Amino acid sequence: MATTIDTLAEALTAARRGHSLVDISTLPVPADIDAALAVQAKVQKAMGYADAGWKVSIAEGGRPIAAPMPGPYLKSGDTHRSAHGAELRVEIELAVRLGRDMPLRPGNPYTRAELIDHCDAALVGIEIVESRIADWTHVAFPLWLADALGHGSYLLGPEVPFSIFDDVSALTCSVELDGDVLYERPAEHANGDPLVTALAWANRPAETPLGGLKAGQIITTGSLCGGVLAPTLGPVIARLDPVTAISFALA
Template sequence: MPTTTETLRDALVAARRGKSLIEMASQPVPASFSEGLGVQAEIAKVLKQPEAGWKVAIAEDGLPVAGIMPGPYLKPGDVYEGAIGAELRVEIEIALRLASDVPFRPNQPYSRAELLGHCDKAYLGIEIVESRLANWTGVPFALWLADALGHGGYLIGPELDIKTLDDPTALGCFISLNGVTIYDKPAVHANGDPMAPFLAWANRKQDFMGGLRAGQIVTTGSLCGGVLSPGKGEIVTKLSPLATVSLTLR
């Protein structure tokens, strides 16, 4: 009989290949967050996904976690094709580009300044969250991890000053769909400092998900939560007063 890992891996691989959805209730839940990361790593291996980027986070028990971001990487004005029936959420973020490798170093923790020293660019990033799980509200976090934290695609917007990460609280987040405002609030990061989840992941104790390599994009987490798009069409996002980008959901 297939194991939990094999059953979930095969279901999510088929869903990603077919741009389809699977019912959450029909899937086994990984026994731990680490097992969920292991499933995600297996899926990436089967799909031959490039380790082009990472979305990082801190789980509710304090464990640093990440989702692989293999692409598509969009440009302003591009079209994102979602699966039929999928919920699409928009997140306004600050992304960093690694200029050099960040070696796995569990016994010598990186400092915030040292980690930033490995980065040469910051960008306005827009993540499209599109889970392979239908009706995923309230999904167990270990299952969410297996699905790469619901990653769908990522838009690389204008370059920002890296110092923007030091205090984003003076910024505002705005999102509209087809000219109708769906979000307009001050920027807030769940961990306070947007670097906190990146630093936690750089100082992780296990490395089975893959390394932090030069050229990869690391997104530091949403400044507006996950904003559900009520439909398809033109999305305009602003990190006020710094930058504006648009894309089309289809």
């Protein structure tokens, strides 16, 4: 008999392959975070995705969590092609690229300085949040986690100095869609220091079904502008002033 994990993984895999959405009422909810991580791993394997990156966060209660971020990885000028009817959100973020593996180290947690030392680049990134679940605004958290925290695609922007993480409040985020400014405010991270989430995941208490942090992977550290809803499709300019402006399109 199929388990909740199997049923959910099959539904999310079919939605990814069909570039479509699945009705939330047809989906079982994982029992807990561990079950959601197991679903992620099954979808990742079924789709043949490379373990290219991680979207990291901290759940209620302080447990570090993450979702695979297989891409597609885009660059300025590219187009994110969404499923028909999908709700899209734009998140301006900072990311790091690992230059060396960070194996799990129980009892000897990595420090912030060691995390930076294991990275060979810091970058500006734009995540397009696009869930496979239709009407996901009231979805149970384990189900949201199972769907890779809504990862849709990721635009890799320019490399920046690691010192950018020290004071994100000095930056300004803005998102413009088809000429209309949807958002313009000082950058703000939910954890203050954006590296808190990446460091928490590096120091997670146990290994997960998708394994650990590997050289070459991208770790995105969380939004500096919340999730800016895109009410329509069209050309977008996302700015992290005074650092960069990234142009792309939603289609």
